Amino acid sequence: MAPEAPGFSSIVRMQAVQKFFGAVHALRDIDIAIGRNEIVGLIGDNGAGKSTLIKVMTGVLAPTSGKIFIRDREIQPNEYSVRMAHDLSIETVYQDKSLAEKQPLWRNFFVGRQIANRFGFIDIKREKEVAQQILIDVIGFRGVGITVDSTVGKLSGGERQGIAIGRAMHYNADLIVLDEPTAALGVAEVRKVIDFVRRIKQSGRACIYIEHNLAHVHEVADRLVVLDRGRIVSQINPRDMTVAELTEYLIGLQHKG
Amino acid sequence: MAQGSGESFAERFEALPIIIVYALLLALFMYLSPGVFLAPFIYTTFLSTLPPLILLAVGLTFVIGAGEIDLCFPSIIAFSGFIFAVLFKEYDLGWIAVLAGLASGILVGFINGLIIAKVGIPSFMTTLGTQFFWAGMATVLSGGKSYALRGAEESSVWQWIVGRPFASVTSVPWLQEVSIQALWTAVIVGFLWLILTRHRFGEHTLFIGDSNDVSRVVGIDVDREKIKIFTLMGFLAACAAIILTLENKNFFGNQGQGYLLTAIASVLIGGTSIFGGRATILGTVFGCLIIGMIEAGLVAAGLTGAWVRTVQGLIFLIAIIFYLYVDEPQRRQAFLARLGSFGRFGGARAAE
Numbered sequence: 001m002a003p004e005a006p007g008f009s010s011i012v013r014m015q016a017v018q019k020f021f022g023a024v025h026a027l028r029d030i031d032i033a034i035g036r037n038e039i040v041g042l043i044g045d046n047g048a049g050k051s052t053l054i055k056v057m058t059g060v061l062a063p064t065s066g067k068i069f070i071r072d073r074e075i076q077p078n079e080y081s082v083r084m085a086h087d088l089s090i091e092t093v094y095q096d097k098s099l100a101e102k103q104p105l106w107r108n109f110f111v112g113r114q115i116a117n118r119f120g121f122i123d124i125k126r127e128k129e130v131a132q133q134i135l136i137d138v139i140g141f142r143g144v145g146i147t148v149d150s151t152v153g154k155l156s157g158g159e160r161q162g163i164a165i166g167r168a169m170h171y172n173a174d175l176i177v178l179d180e181p182t183a184a185l186g187v188a189e190v191r192k193v194i195d196f197v198r199r200i201k202q203s204g205r206a207c208i209y210i211e212h213n214l215a216h217v218h219e220v221a222d223r224l225v226v227l228d229r230g231r232i233v234s235q236i237n238p239r240d241m242t243v244a245e246l247t248e249y250l251i252g253l254q255h256k257g
Numbered sequence: 258m259a260q261g262s263g264e265s266f267a268e269r270f271e272a273l274p275i276i277i278v279y280a281l282l283l284a285l286f287m288y289l290s291p292g293v294f295l296a297p298f299i300y301t302t303f304l305s306t307l308p309p310l311i312l313l314a315v316g317l318t319f320v321i322g323a324g325e326i327d328l329c330f331p332s333i334i335a336f337s338g339f340i341f342a343v344l345f346k347e348y349d350l351g352w353i354a355v356l357a358g359l360a361s362g363i364l365v366g367f368i369n370g371l372i373i374a375k376v377g378i379p380s381f382m383t384t385l386g387t388q389f390f391w392a393g394m395a396t397v398l399s400g401g402k403s404y405a406l407r408g409a410e411e412s413s414v415w416q417w418i419v420g421r422p423f424a425s426v427t428s429v430p431w432l433q434e435v436s437i438q439a440l441w442t443a444v445i446v447g448f449l450w451l452i453l454t455r456h457r458f459g460e461h462t463l464f465i466g467d468s469n470d471v472s473r474v475v476g477i478d479v480d481r482e483k484i485k486i487f488t489l490m491g492f493l494a495a496c497a498a499i500i501l502t503l504e505n506k507n508f509f510g511n512q513g514q515g516y517l518l519t520a521i522a523s524v525l526i527g528g529t530s531i532f533g534g535r536a537t538i539l540g541t542v543f544g545c546l547i548i549g550m551i552e553a554g555l556v557a558a559g560l561t562g563a564w565v566r567t568v569q570g571l572i573f574l575i576a577i578i579f580y581l582y583v584d585e586p587q588r589r590q591a592f593l594a595r596l597g598s599f600g601r602f603g604g605a606r607a608a609e
Contacts, residue, residue, distance in 0.1 A: 060474060082476035094474055100467035102534040111464055112476035120457040 008071040010035050011175045011206050012057060012090065017066030019052055019230075026052045028230045030066065034175060034206050039197060041221030041238070042210045045254060048227040050210045054177050057208075058092045059085040086113060091168035095180040098164040099152040106131035106148040109167050139166035158189025165196045169203070176200050177208045182216055194220055214250070218243045228253050272540035274583075275527055279543045279550075286554040293557040297431035303549055304439035305419070305504060309334075309497035311545045313516055314523040315446050316493035318541045319453065319486050320380075321524050324466035324533025327487065329369055329384035330520070332391035333494035334501065334513025337362040339395045341499050342404040342508035351414055359495045365391055366491015370484030380487075396510050403509035406502070419503045438500050445496070450538040462486060466533025518566065522573035523548050528580060547572070 010033040019027035027049050034040055042050050055061040057068070059080045068075045070088045085092075092098075099108045106124075109131045115123045131148040135141050139162050152160060161181050168176045178197065182190045190213075197220050200207045211217035217224065224236040224246070233253065241249070287294040313330055320327045341358030344350045350357070365387070372383045409415045417437070424433045453459035461482045464472045472479050497516075502508045525531060526547060527540030551572065552565050 082474060086476060092474060097468070097470045097474055100464045100471045100475075100534065102467050102530070103463060107460055107464075111460055114457050114460065116457055121451070122455050122457060122460065124455055 009033075010069070011071060013069040013072075014053075014057060014063075015067040015069065017056060017063045017068070019049075019056055019061065020064045026230050027056065027063070030232060032225060032232060034208060036174070036206055037201060037204060038223065039201050039207045039209055039221050041217035041224045042208055042227060043212075043214065043217060043224055043250070044227035045250070047229075049230040050227055051179060052230075053227065054092065054179060054208060054210065058082065058090055058177055060092075083112065086171065089172060089174040090177070091171055091173035091175070092177040093161070093164040093168055093179065093181060095183050096160075097179075098167075099160055101153040102151055104149045104151055105135070105146070105163060108152060108163070109134060109148075109170070134166055134170045138170050139163060156189065157185050158192050161185065161189070161193050162196065165193070165200075169196075169200065169205075173205060175206045175208065177210075179210045180212060181209070182211065182213060190216065214246050215243050218246060226250070226253070272528055272537050272543055274579075275540050275543045275547070279547055282547060282550060282554075286550060286557070290554065290557040293553070298434065299553055299557075301431050301434040301436070302553070303546070305434070305436040307545055307549045308438045308442040309501045309504075310516060310519055310523065310549065311442050311446060311542060312493045312497045312500075313520040314527075314541045314545050315449055315538055316490040317520055317524045318527070318529050318536050318538055319449075319459075319462050320490050321521075321529050321531065322453070322466045322533055322536025323462045323483065323486050324469075325373065325380040325483065325486070326521075327369065327380065327384045327490050328517065329365065329388045329391065330490060330494040330497075331513030331517050332388045332395065333362050333365050333491055334498040334516065335395040335510055336365060336391040336498075337495040338498035338502045338508050338512055339399050339404075339510070342406065342502050343399070345409070345414070346404050346406055351412060355414060355418070355499060358499050359492060362491040362493075362495020362498065363488055364491070366488040366494070367484065369491065370487030373487065374480035374483040392510075399508075399510060401510060403507060406506045406508070409503060409506050415503050419500055436504075438504065441500075445493075446538060446542060453536060453538055458482070458485065463534055463536060466530075466536070468534075518573070519548050519569065522569060522576075525580070526573060526576040530580070531577060544576075 013033040014030050017027055017030040018025070030053060032053075042053065044050055052061065056063045059082045062077050062080065068077065068080065070090070075084070082092075100111070103111070106128045110122075110127050114120075115126050115130070117123070128148050135146065135148060141159075141162070144159075146155065146159065152163070155163065165176070165178070165181070181193045181197075185193065194216060197207060197209060201220075209217055209221060218238045221238055224238055225232055226234045226236065226249075236246070236249075238246075283294070293299050313334075316330070317327060337358045340361040341354050344354035344357050348354070369380075369384055369387055372378055372387070373380045410420075418441070419436055419438045421433060421435065422437050423429075423435050427433060453462065461472070461477045464475070464477060465479055465482055469479055494513075498513070501512060505512070523544035524541050525544070527537055527542070527544030529536040529541060548569055551568055555565050555568060556562065
């Protein structure tokens with residue numbers, strides 16, 4: 001993973017980014033940089049702009065204004081897309097929106113970047129082989145009755161998150177963005193996801209982790225970025241604050257008006 | 258997750274249930290009307306009459322597989338049929354008339370796709386509107402006239418598109434009746450089967466049918482793929498129009514109307530999900546064979562033509578209910594809940 005001398009100061013950096021939805025000012029003056037080997041927790045109330053921020057960061061939405069740099073190189077907003085983000089080693093795992101229910105796992109691993117010949121026909125055999133490797137080596141699903149032909153609809157919530165995160169890790173992403181990966185999961189499944197997040201860091205990658213559950217994010221994050229009404233209001237080192245203090249602080253934000 | 262595999266029985270053998278139903282129905286008709294169903298002529302008739310239905314239904318397999326619907330294709334059959342017929346007959350343009358007919362279908366489909374993907378109007382509404390528009394255009398431009406293409410069988414266009422290649426080389430009567438459009442249809446269907454099952458475009462179609470949101474975040478250009486799907490549908494409807502017009506040696510304004518129910522029914526009988534995300538070309542072809550066979554079988558059994566639609570409609574409903582309960586029991590509640598609200602075809606997918 002070559003942690004030495006990466007040749008850039010941040011994987012992704014947003015500078016003075018604004019995003020409007022009609023009259024709604026969803027993101028205001030966003031300045032944020034994500035470095036290597038870092039797990040950044042993005043927290044804030046519903047509607048604070050967390051999802052919008054990562055959608056702009058990962059090419060799903062174009063910013064209204066501002067600049068985005070990936071590995072210190074400026075990206076033209078009109079050229080930026082999910083596919084370009086993939087090419088630049090940025091992967092996103094959305095809560096419930098990363099996998100297509102009725103499709104088999106092998107198709108879910110490769111859709112959008114199929115192993116195909118130049119006429120666009122998919123090499124199904126090869127895709128299934130690689131999918132099998134991902135399933136066993138990256139995700140660690142061994143002997144749990146899940147094969148590359150299983151459809152997503154048959155998996156539990158935790159298994160789905162595991163698959164989605166495993167897919168992101170397979171593509172050697174430098175930055176993996178997780179949008180509420182533990183929402184609606186049981187306790188044991190939450191543990192698995194948190195383990196996955198730790199492994200992201202151990203393998204030399206960075207991660208942005210959006211989470212409602214402060215205990216979860218406090219446990220794994222190196223840095224917490226607090227969003228309130230579209231603005232970054234503070235950056236916190238979780239070592240400096242207990243979960244209870246953090247909760248208190250966030251509630252305080254709501255009452256400041 | 259029994260059998261160490263996530264595939265259900267139906268998934269492993271594409272279209273297996275419908276192939277069994279087809280075989281059973283065929284046996285039933287052979288038993289009821291042996292004079293018709295044990296002679297070769299009924300099957301050579303199918304070879305000349307079923308291609309338009311199959312082409313339409315295969316196109317709809319992509320559309321419905323993508324979670325959309327197209328109600329406009331009967332009007333493409335009218336409009337493209339008119340463009341072809343008038344250029345072929347009045348202007349004697351031969352193959353140029355064929356190209357113009359195809360181009361007009363592609364254009365209509367492209368416009369449908371543009372309205373659906375870029376303006377964002379649900380496909381149900383869009384194609385309901387464009388259906389009336391293009392049917393109206395065909396009537397206005399043709400002045401309500403029909404065009405009899407007398408003598409068309411002398412032309413190379415007729416010979417190549419709907420000719421009878423064995424008519425002059427054999428003395429076997431049923432072989433003489435084998436029509437070449439069956440071959441073209443088989444080639445197109447085989448190619449589109451490859452596209453749906455192993456091409457990027459087919460995969461994108463099914464992912465879009467599964468969920469537009471997921472498709473966007475995995476990097477599929479949803480708008481562009483939808484435009485392509487409706488353009489493909491327009492092209493296939495134009496192919497059907499030209500084959501139909503040449504086979505009948507006649508164009509008339511409402512020649513497409515009978516296909517609305519039969520084509521959609523064929524797709525859904527075949528096992529393509531009404532919710533999108535799962536589609537089978539093979540199933541669709543067998544759906545078409547069943548629909549066609551019912552028509553011939555009921556008439557042969559002495560029932561009037563009025564019964565045909567009734568029975569087809571009934572089988573259509575039985576098939577939908579069967580797939581709903583057997584293949585997607587988890588969707589049953591959602592489906593029943595939706596029955597109260599207006600049709601879900603191509604509409605808001607917020608519930609996904």
